[in-house]
Structure formats: C-alpha cells, structure tokens
Amino acid sequence: MKRVAIVGSSGGNLYNLGGKEPEKLLKEIINQAMAADIHIAKIQFIAAQGSMDMAGKDTISTVYSWDDEANVILSLFRGTLEECNQYVRTLDEALSTEIKAGPVDGLISMSADPDGANQHAIMAAVEKQIAIVGTGGTSMALISAKGANVVLTSGTTGTTNRTRAISFMTALCKHWGISYRPIIGESSGASAISNNPWKRINIRGIMMSSLPGFIALALILALSKIPGLDMLSSVFDVLIKALPVVIAAIAAKQVSDMEEVSVVAGVLAGVLSIDGGIIGGMIGGIGAGLLVNVLFRKCVEWHFPTTTVNIIAGGVSGLLAGLIVFYLLAPIALQAGEWVKVLIEGAVSVSPVAAGLIAGLLIWPAIIGGVYHAAILPIVLLEMEKTGNSFLGAVDMVGLVMVSAGITLANIVSPRDKSEATVATPGFLINMGFGTFVEAAYPFMFSNKAVFAGAIISSGIAGMMVGVFDVRGTAYVPSVMAPLLSNNMIGFVFAMATGLVCAFLFTLLANRIAKKRGKQSIEKLSA
Structure with a gap:
C-alpha cells in the first residue's frame, strides 16, 4: 500500500474554492485515497479565517493533522497565522524525517510554503524524489524549481474539492501503476452503483x-x-x-x-x-x-x-x-412532450368527468404501488411546462392531498384510539399547510379496509369534480394557495372540499363502526 502525506494551507484563491472549509477539503482527498487503496500517512495543513492573499500575521488560523489509528482529522492548534506557522515548523521537521526514512511514497501539496512552514518536508521529498502532486501556481512553481518529482501541477482556478482530489489520485495512481476508480458520492462508503x-x-x-x-x-x-x-x-x-x-x-x-x-x-x-x-x-x-x-x-x-x-x-x-x-x-x-399533452387533453375532451373519475380512482393505487413518482409526476410536469398548471396536478391535490387531510382530520376528531389523534395531527397540518405528505394517511388506510376503500372512492368523486369544472392546478403548495394557482378558482375549491369532506365522512363512519365492534367484542369477553 502506498502512503502519502498532505501539506499546505487554505491558500489565497484556494480559500474561495474549498479552503474555507478545510475539513471538507481534506475529507474529499481522504475518501479518494481510500478508493485508490492509498494510505494517508500525515497531514499538516494550516487553515486561516480568510484568504492568504489578504491575511496578516494576526489572522486567526487552525492547524489540522491526521490521527493514523483512529482515521480522523484532528484540530491540533489554534492561534494567529504567525503562531500556526511556527507550530507547523516543528511538525514539518518530523515529517521530513519520516519522508527520509522511506515510509512516505508521495506528497500532496496545496498552496504550500516551500520556503517557510513546509520547507523541510519539501526538501526531503526532493531528496527522495517521491512523487508530488499539487495546486497553487506560485507554490508549485517554487517546488518544481527545487528539482522535485512533480507528476501533476496546476493552479486552483476553476477547481473544486472533488475534482482536485480525483486529479491528485488519478495522477499518483497512473504514476505508480495502480488501478483507481473515483468515488462519486458523499463518503468513502459510496456503493458501486454510485461510481457508475x-x-x-x-x-x-x-x-x-x-x-x-x-x-x-x-x-x-x-x-x-x-x-x-x-x-x-x-x-x-x-x-x-x-x-x-x-x-x-x-x-x-x-x-x-x-x-x-x-x-x-x-x-x-x-x-x-x-x-x-x-x-x-x-x-x-x-x-x-x-x-x-x-x-x-x-x-x-x-x-x-x-x-x-x-x-x-x-x-x-x-x-x-x-x-x-x-x-x-x-x-x-x-414532439414527445406534445404527444403526452395531446393524449391528456384528448382524454379530457372526450369526457372530462370520466377522465377525472378514472384518474381519481387510480391515483391512490399508483402512489402506493410506486408508479406515481415514476409515471404520473413526469406527466404533471410536462403539462405544467405548457400552461403552468395541470389536469393530473389538480387530481393530485384533490384526490391525494385533500383525501389524506380528510382521513387524518377524522382521526383527530373521532379516532378509534386516543393515541391515533396524536399521529394524525402532524399529517393533517402538513397536508393543509404544504400540500404534501399524503403518506400520513397510510397507517389508517392499511389498518382499516373501510378507510382504504373510502379513500379511493373519495378520490374518484373529487377527481370527477375536477372534470366537471375542467380544473387545472397543482399540489405541493399550501391548500389555501392552490386555488389561486388554478385556472378555475371556485371549481378547484369545490373539488378540494369534496375530497376532504368525503374522506372525512367515510373515515368517521369507519372509525365509529370499528369502535362499536371493539366494544361489543370486549362485552362478549367479559360476559
């Protein structure tokens, strides 16, 4: 396993391209190193609270290092920039000794100071001719001038934490003949799928x-x-x-x-x-x-x-x-987008009531079966691209959001069990306040077939009202705002109210029947 050390600072231009968040910058390099099966031997990195182009001796800075055993980034020292530079010089001598001893195979330099805080490590790397990659125009020019074995050098303009890290590892792995597939994800635990x-x-x-x-x-x-x-x-x-x-x-x-x-x-x-x-x-x-x-x-x-x-x-x-x-x-x-719109409009023009009824009846099975987000939502967005609102978007609001709100409201007013009111309240508020979270109705639908059937019937009736009033609208907005975004405000309000009230009444009746049956069962057992 190859071992590399990371040296440098948050830099001038680098500060604006990732250096202001040093732990994220270093973590990206560490993740890519792990993907290449390269071991991080040392880190000595100075992060200033401002660009080095503007920083002075009194600028507050932090020295970061690496715990080899725990595999964590450490904040070793905090003080002025001058104090941090002095502190790093002691680390630099230790790193220099380690490089000369042989266990360090490569060096990653980012806006390093080859004539100051990082002088000893750089000179040791030059002496051993270990591979060096890095960014920072002035810094890398000085390192190259010392006779270093530089296999990748660049400025920082236009780079990001990820692209720099991948560039470093790609260059080092090619130099050493190591196979490397970059990790494209948030952590070193990214799956193989993430990398394809x-x-x-x-x-x-x-x-x-x-x-x-x-x-x-x-x-x-x-x-x-x-x-x-x-x-x-x-x-x-x-x-x-x-x-x-x-x-x-x-x-x-x-x-x-x-x-x-x-x-x-x-x-x-x-x-x-x-x-x-x-x-x-x-x-x-x-x-x-x-x-x-x-x-x-x-x-x-x-x-x-x-x-x-x-x-x-x-x-x-x-x-x-x-x-x-x-x-x-x-x-x-x-043309493909137009065909989708023509298909929807054609179905609605033949019989808007039937189209709304069918859409309303099918939309709950679609979302439960995972079809909604894969098929219906793209169609809604294709409709909205042309007109700013959608027939299926209106059915979504009245058949899913309002029906879910009605089911949860009924379980607040008259729940089968008092604990269900606590579960139902957040769902009702989110559906009414934000036009989403229809899944709040699932616990009540799946535990009571009558509530489930009531949801589908209510959605069908509400969808039919969308067809009656030829409404175009959208969900994912507060219920009080949704009518304002439709082509028929009064019609949309009526259709929304239909979905909510029907679901409320169906659920209320189902809950009372369930409570009555439960009471009768208890009486039989006690008798």
Whole structure:
C-alpha cells in the first residue's frame, strides 16, 4: 500500500474554492485515497479565517493533522497565522524525517510554503524524489524549481474539492501503476452503483428535484392574473424557457456528481436544449453528466493542468451534449412532450368527468404501488411546462392531498384510539399547510379496509369534480394557495372540499363502526 502525506494551507484563491472549509477539503482527498487503496500517512495543513492573499500575521488560523489509528482529522492548534506557522515548523521537521526514512511514497501539496512552514518536508521529498502532486501556481512553481518529482501541477482556478482530489489520485495512481476508480458520492462508503454514471440516471429523481422550478412557474402564472400585475406574463414566458435549463442542470449534477463542474455542464447543455422542452433538457443534462466523467478522466490521464481539466470537463461536455440536442434531438423531444399533452387533453375532451373519475380512482393505487413518482409526476410536469398548471396536478391535490387531510382530520376528531389523534395531527397540518405528505394517511388506510376503500372512492368523486369544472392546478403548495394557482378558482375549491369532506365522512363512519365492534367484542369477553 502506498502512503502519502498532505501539506499546505487554505491558500489565497484556494480559500474561495474549498479552503474555507478545510475539513471538507481534506475529507474529499481522504475518501479518494481510500478508493485508490492509498494510505494517508500525515497531514499538516494550516487553515486561516480568510484568504492568504489578504491575511496578516494576526489572522486567526487552525492547524489540522491526521490521527493514523483512529482515521480522523484532528484540530491540533489554534492561534494567529504567525503562531500556526511556527507550530507547523516543528511538525514539518518530523515529517521530513519520516519522508527520509522511506515510509512516505508521495506528497500532496496545496498552496504550500516551500520556503517557510513546509520547507523541510519539501526538501526531503526532493531528496527522495517521491512523487508530488499539487495546486497553487506560485507554490508549485517554487517546488518544481527545487528539482522535485512533480507528476501533476496546476493552479486552483476553476477547481473544486472533488475534482482536485480525483486529479491528485488519478495522477499518483497512473504514476505508480495502480488501478483507481473515483468515488462519486458523499463518503468513502459510496456503493458501486454510485461510481457508475449510467446507473445514476434516475428520471424520477431528476423530476422530483426539479419540482420547485415548476411551482415557481405556477406562482408567477397566478400573480400575472392579478389586476396590475399582468406584466408578469412576460416573466412566465421566460420561466417556461428556463425549465429545460433547470432540468438539465439537475440531471447533469445527479449523473456526474462532480460538484460545480457538472452544474456548469448541465446549464450549458440546458441552454442549448431549450427548443426541446423539458425532455430535451433532460436528455442534454444526462448527456452532459456522462461526458463530464469521461472527459475529466481522460484529461487527467493526459496530464492536463487541473484548471484546464475542469474547463474542458464542464465547458466542452455541456457544449457537446447541448449541440447534439440542439441540432438533432430537439424536434423529437419537443414532439414527445406534445404527444403526452395531446393524449391528456384528448382524454379530457372526450369526457372530462370520466377522465377525472378514472384518474381519481387510480391515483391512490399508483402512489402506493410506486408508479406515481415514476409515471404520473413526469406527466404533471410536462403539462405544467405548457400552461403552468395541470389536469393530473389538480387530481393530485384533490384526490391525494385533500383525501389524506380528510382521513387524518377524522382521526383527530373521532379516532378509534386516543393515541391515533396524536399521529394524525402532524399529517393533517402538513397536508393543509404544504400540500404534501399524503403518506400520513397510510397507517389508517392499511389498518382499516373501510378507510382504504373510502379513500379511493373519495378520490374518484373529487377527481370527477375536477372534470366537471375542467380544473387545472397543482399540489405541493399550501391548500389555501392552490386555488389561486388554478385556472378555475371556485371549481378547484369545490373539488378540494369534496375530497376532504368525503374522506372525512367515510373515515368517521369507519372509525365509529370499528369502535362499536371493539366494544361489543370486549362485552362478549367479559360476559
């Protein structure tokens, strides 16, 4: 097993690119080292409370080290920058001795001071010709000038904690002939799936993460209808064009997970995918995320400076993926979205009442069976992309949220057991206050078949009311605000009230029957 030491400081430009959070910066390197089966021998790192470009001798700083046995980062010393530099000099001499003795095979340098606090360790590394990787233009130039065996050098501009760490490990592993697969996740316990970008493609996750953008669109639509605020209609038009960018940025981030680099790639791809709608944005973002990983790895293997690696991985990946959508896939993606909308509108136009009834009856089995987030939510968002609200979104609010609120309210007013009121109260408040958490009704539905049946029937009736009033709306907003975001405020209020009241009455009746049966059973046993 190879052993490396980490030396340096939070730096000047580095401070703004991860150095202000030294433990996160160091942890990322440690995680990637573990993925490469490389052992961290020592850490001597000075983190100042400000950029070294502006810091003075009296700037408060902290010295970080590494507990080899416990595998934890330690805060060894805290004082002024001058005091920390003096303290590190004693550690530096010890590290120098260890390097000369042979158990250290490589050095990671970040904004180190080769003529000051890190002088002895650097000179020992030069003498032993161990592999050195690092960032910090001035620092690495001085180290190279001393005759060091530098296998990777770069400035810090455009880098992130993750891209720097992966660059360091890729360069060291290639130098030593070690197999290395970067960890793309939050910890060293990331699974193999996390490391395969293809397996990180999750349409449901991308859509769910993008939902706030669609709710913002609905809010602007509602505000634009207020007299005097009609100028917001132009803002609505801009936001519709921005939705593919939102989708693409999230898709690239989830697929690549290379921090800001993947976000930049996603935004570029999204901007070029606007004409393809949200489906085009998703395709562009996924493509950008996949390309980020490929180009990043190749550029590091070709010994490009880390800054250049980030520019190519973020910029070129976004451009390539976006141009493919722009020139080839946008019309197809846009048409696919149109087909979904036409299908929904066609069903509603044939019989809005029947469409609402069927949607209402099926929406509870869909969410319980895991189909809702995979199939229905994407359709809701595709509808909202065109008009700012949705037929199925309205059914969601009246058939899921309001029905769940009605079930929980009945268990607050007349529960089978007093303890159930305590369970039901938070669920009712969250459903009414935030338009989500329909799962609050599950304990009552699954424990009583009558409540379950009542939920489905209530949802069907409420969905039918959506069809009667030809309502378009959305969930995931406070119940008092939802009607304002619909195309028919009075109709939506009536449909919402229908779902809540029906579910309340069904559950109330089911609870009273259950309580009566329980009482009769007790009387029989006592007799």
